[in-house]
Amino acid sequence: MRKYENRTARFPSAARRLSSQRQDARLEDEIDAHIELLTLDNLRAGMDPAEARRQAALRFGKPSSTREACRDQRGLPHLEAFLKDLRHASRALRKTPGFSVAVVLTLAVAAGANTAxxxxxxxxxxxxRGIDHPERIVSIREHYGKLxxxxxxxxxxxxxxxxVRNERGLFEHAAAxxxxxxxxxxxxxxxxxxxARVSSEWFAVLGARPMLGRTFAAEEDQPNAERVAVLSYGTWTKLFGRDRSVIGRRIELDLQPYRVIGVMGPGIEAIGPSDLWVPLALxxxxxxxxxxxxxxxxTLARLRPHVTExxxxxWLRLRAAQVLASNVPGAKETAALDWYMFSKPYTDTMVGDTRxxxxxxxxxxGMILLIATANVAGLMLARNAARLHELAVQVALxxxxxxxxxxxxxxxxxxSLLGALAGLALAAGGMRAVLLWAPKDAVPGLDARFDVFTLAFTAAAIAAASIFFGILPAWLASATPPVDAMRAGTRTVSGRQRLRSCLxxxxxxxxxxxxxxxxxxxxxxxxxxxxxxGFDTRGVMxxxxxxxxxxxxxAEKQAAFYRAVLGSLPAPSAFASxxxxxxxxxxxxxxxxxRPEDEGSPRHTDVRFVSPGYFEALHIPLRHGRFFASSDHAGAQGVAxxxxxxxxxxxxxxxxxxxLIRPNGASVWFNVIGVAGHVLQADLALDSGRGTIYYDLYQFPQPLPVSVMVTHARVEAIRQAVAAANPAESIFDVxxxxxxxxxxxxxxxFLxxxxxxxxxxxxxxxxLGLYGVISYSVSQRTREIGVRMALGARSASVYGMVVAEGLRLAGAGCVLGLAGAAGLARMLESQLFHVxxxxxxxxxxxxxxLLAVAVAASFWPARRAAAIEPMAALRCE
Amino acid sequence: MATALRAAWSRRAGAPSISNHGTLYPVLMKLEQESAIASEWGVSENNRRARFYRITKVGRKQLLAEKRQWEETTRIMGQFFALGEEI
Structure with missing residues (x-):
């Protein structure tokens, strides 16, 4: 025994775990012996045996408390006790599946939605994704206040x-x-x-390293340098089957040879078009x-550490002022336009209007989380308040x-644990759903990646609330003497019911x-x-x-292509810039x-080059004059x-x-031949008011890199027409x-x-919360309702009474909610159009x-109330 | 054990009487965990089985330290109250 105890001192925890049962047995022994001795003392003092035993037991107190306290003292069994509690809890929860499912579901929805x-x-x-320290990257912008x-x-x-590239004091890297x-x-x-064509430091600005090979060297970013290309992960996969030997291979782009020098890893697809990159070579x-x-x-730039926006x-403002004060061509005109340069944080640049x-x-x-928390709190409160009696008995025992x-x-x-787990599953599914719903170009490059921290935070918030409201009744129960609690039965819960109503x-x-x-x-x-x-979208591809x-x-070669394609498509069809x-x-x-330009009010419009048939294809109305015709060819008088x-x-x-008008910098004049209806260019909600000047596509002296076709033909017909005109061409962005x-x-x-x-x-x-409260209140008032009905209340008035309670709660919510909505209004305003x-x-x-839902939620409890048998209700406790 | 403890206590004047003997055990267990006391089963003065607790060397040291601290506390409190009387 002594040896054993020495060991206990040296390896306390292990020994304690081993001896837990033996210690229990010893304690039992000791308690018995102690009471025995007390009894003996009492006997010697002259008590009769029964009284002596009773007095001894009184003197010792509750052996159960002693056992409990000793077990607590032993320390380790806390965990053991808690595991036992968990087992007990899971049994108790299985016994009330309705409650458990309601709570877990509520938690899962809130945790899932928040995490996602x-x-x-x-x-x-x-x-x-794929960007190193995005907070140090800015995009450089220019501003015309007067346009x-x-x-x-x-x-x-x-x-x-x-x-920007030459300002090395502020910027670590800059690229365009x-x-x-x-x-x-x-x-x-x-x-x-x-x-994309990018300057040599593009990848350095983003902090992105190639997965294979290398990115551009400064000498490759020069005119007439060897043609090299870096592939994206997607292109490498799609066109080269992830062949690692692609590095160094010559590939043909636009019929020109390019040498592949690198492959980027997945992740930087978010920034601009990125099937592949070649040097900008300014x-x-x-x-x-x-x-x-x-x-x-x-233009993007990476700030040096400790440089602020x-x-x-x-610096950009200063540079702009220097430019305007210099004799740069156009400086005088531009000075009147409130022109300057500024920077914008990278994430703002990418996220833009979606913020x-x-x-x-x-x-x-976040509001969903609040509601869910309130709901769970209410449910816990109700469950444990209803168990007050049971708790009181346990205290008494x-x-x-x-x-x-x-x-x-x-x-x-x-x-909470079950809710968090279910929430995890919901969040995974929810994120995919959100990404499916989200507009593709709103936030490019997002994937269903988890933020475990968020889930943990959400789960912890809910757990804290549910534990607090879960143990509140127990705290109150253990504070009131058990006898009172038992006797009071169900009457002590009104305070908690008020709290639930508030929730x-x-x-x-x-x-x-x-x-x-x-x-x-x-x-x-x-x-x-x-x-x-301002135009008709019906049937236009x-x-x-x-x-x-x-x-x-x-331009002639391009015009020949246009004519060949449009010739095999039904009129009206057209090409446009x-x-x-x-x-x-x-x-x-x-x-x-x-008419020389007034200083301070510059002439400024959108410009579009369209072939004849464009206005007809889009049903843009002609206000005056005429539209373009085939007679307006390259050699004829310029028209607009x-x-x-x-x-x-x-x-x-x-x-x-x-x-006669002409674009700034042009040498020939264009005759205005017609006035067309105004069309919105980019946004149904916002008409910039800026007008458009259309020029004839066939009169544009240089070939365009890209043009867009508008036609009422089917996609297959378009494909065939293009392939027939030039087999090397294909259509995209259809x-x-x-x-x-x-x-x-x-x-x-999406919003x-x-x-x-x-x-x-x-x-x-x-x-759900309302239903819970009303339904609980009905069950608490069974007796009262029974009395009312016994005294002649009709079932309609019972219905009315219960539904009115629901309406009262919902009505109070409406009033409070109006105040909240007024608060949200300012944030919402920018997202609304004419509302x-x-x-x-x-x-x-x-x-x-809200009121209709309140009526529906209180309807079932009301029906239950109206169905109460007065006699049965009076007989029940 | 109960009698032994009671005897030890009653030898001193003004010793508090324990209203609830059960509350002693957690305390004893704590002391035993700290190796301040050791215990074994024995036979009481009136031939009953009982568990006997005795103080160990560690316990004695601990007791001394506690005693010193207590004396220090009472000394300070004494001075404090004396100060109060002067005012």
Whole structure:
């Protein structure tokens, strides 16, 4: 024994675990002996045996408490006890499957939705894939304050890029990109690739390293250097079957040989077109001063450590001021346009307009979490309040407060764990669903990656709430003397019922906020869908064709191709330099013959080159004059068509037809032959108001790199026509015009869908909470209702009484919710089109929905109440 | 054991009486875990089986330390109250 105890001292934990049972036995022995001795003392004091034993037992106290306390003292068995609690909890939860499923489901929905959304937003806003330290990357932009809708050009000129590249004090790396199309002709059929020309430091700016080979060296980024290419992971997989020997191989792009020098890993697809990259190879002429206001490069820069965006912006402003003060061509005119350069954080650049919707959705999903927490808290409160009697009995039988709390905490913990696990599964599925719903170009490069931290946080928040509300009743139960609790029966729960009612009112309020938001978004979306873009999308198919410079050296060759294709397609069909809702801006200034430009109000319009048949194909109305005709060929007098906005702006009250105009920098004049209707270019919600000047495509002196076809023919017919005109050509970006217009609404539609989903979830959870409270209150008032009915209350009035309770709670929620909705309105406003965030009709509809759901949720408990047998109710406890 | 303990206590004047003997055991167990006391089964003065606890060397050291600390505390408190009387 002694030896054993020495060992106990040296290896306490192991020995203790081994001896746990023996110690229990010893303690029993000792307690028995102790009581025996006390009894003996009492006997000697002259008591009769029965009394002596009773007094001894009183003196010793509850042996169960002693056992409990000793076990606690031993330490390790805490865990053992807790495991036992968990087992007990799982038994108890299995006994009430309805409750358990409700709680787990609620938790799963909240945890799943939160994890999915937070993970995605985190990726999009803070940790984009494949980018090293995105917070140190900025894009360089240019701004024209005085030109309609050009406050952020999104591009820079060659000289601006050169400025940034040469400023080594602020920037560690700087690089520029311009997108380009390539036709790969090494396979069985020509393959269209969307690639980019990038300067040599492009990958260094992003902090992305190649998976195979290397990226561009500075001397490869020169005009007339050897042609080299870096492939994306996707292209490497698709065209070369992940053949590692592709490095060093010569491939043919646009009929030119290129040497493959590297393959990038997956992940940086997010930034611009990225099937493959070739060097930008800017020539000295591209960064010459006369290029200063020709913005065509997407410029990124990586800041040196400790350089702030403020420093960068200050430097850019200073540089812009220097440019305007210099004698750079165009500086004088540009100075009047409030032109300057600025920087934009990388994630803002990539995420763009999606930031507000994302934050809105985060707010919404956060509300779901709140509602779920309130719901679970309410359910736990009700469950454990109903078990007050049982708990009181356990206290009376000697259960310590700690043990009781531990047992209830185990239940809460088990539920939270199950909820979190189910939430994990839901989040995985949910993220895929969100990505499926999300507009493709809204946030490129997202994948269903988990943020485990978010899940842990969500689960912990819910667990904390459920444990708190789970053990609150136990705490109260163990604080009141068991006899009172038992005697009081069910009357002590009114306080907790009030707390539950408050929780439900809160849930209803949050649901109300979400319904109002979803309603406003829906109304706005319907209004947007009804907006006419100024042309008719019905039956119009669009498809792009790219023209490698090597094959199309002159405008004549390109014109021949156009004629061949259009000749085999039904009229009206046309080619254009771009179509509405395709993205991108092509805008510029123009001169009017005999009318010098006013300083301070520059002439500025969108510019589009279209072949005859374009207006007819899109059903753009002719206001005055005529459309392009086949007689307007390359050799004929140059002609232009302006839209009504240009006409109104520059010839107010006059007739523009017959007037001569020319684009800035052009040498020949173009005769205005017609005025067409104004069309929206990119956004149904926002008309920049900027007009468009159309020139005849056949009169454009240089071949275009890409043009887009508009026709009513089927896709197969288009393909055949193109292949017949030139077998090496293929079409890409094939979309109906309707799809392009709908695509511009995609992010709004996504926000609407998500918000509606969250509103519906919130409504459902709130209804569940309401149902729980009302149903519990009915069961508590069985006796009271029985008395009322015995005294002649009709079942209709019982219905009314119960439903009124539900309506009262929901009504309070509505009032609170209105205040909340007013708070959300400001954030929502920017996402709405011609709808007030606090639209009266929407709010009224939301109130009606919430109240209707409240009636439905309290209807079943009401039916149960009305079915109460007065006699049975009076007889029950 | 109960009698032995009671005897030891009652030898000192003003020793508190334990209203609930059961509460002693967790304390004894704690002390035993700290190796401050050791115990074994034995036979009581009136021939009953009982468990006997005795203080160990470690326990004695601990007791001394506690005693010193207690004396220090009472000394400080004494001075404090004396100060109060002066004012």
């Amino acid at each position: 959304l937070f993970s995605l937003v985190d990726q999009a806003l803070f940790h984009p 309609l809708n050009l406050s952020d050009l999104g591009a820079t000129s060659g000289p601006a890029f050169a400025d 990109l311009t997108s380009d199309y390539f036709t790969y002709t090494g396979g069985s059929k020509p393959e269209h690739l969307e690639g 020539a000295p002429a591209d960064i010459a001063p006369q290029e200063r206001f020709h913005q065509h490069l997407f 403020q420093q960068v912006d200050n 507000t919707p994302m934050l809105l959705l985060l707010a919404a999903v 000697g259960a310590g407060r700690g043990r009781l709390l531990s047992r209830l905490a185990a239940e809460s913990l088990l539920l 439900v009112v809160g849930e209803a309020a949050l649901a109300m906020v979400l319904i109002v938001a979803a309603g406003a978004l829906l109304k706005s979306f319907l209004r947007l869908e009804a907006v006419s873009p 669009t498809a792009a064709v790219s023209f490698p410079a090597a094959q199309y050296s002159s 771009s179509v509405p809702f395709q993205g991108g801006i092509n805008a510029g200034g123009f001169e009017i013959e005999g 068509i302006i839209d009504e906005n240009v006409a109104r702006q520059y010839w107010p009250g006059g007739d523009p037809v017959g007037k 979309q109906s015009l309707r799809a392009r217009v709908a695509g511009s609404l995609a992010s709004r539609q 609407l869908r998500m918000m509606s989903f969250f509103a519906a979830t919130a409504l459902f959870l709130a209804a 007030q965030a606090f639209d009266v009709a929407t709010v009224a509809a939301a109130v009606a929905i």
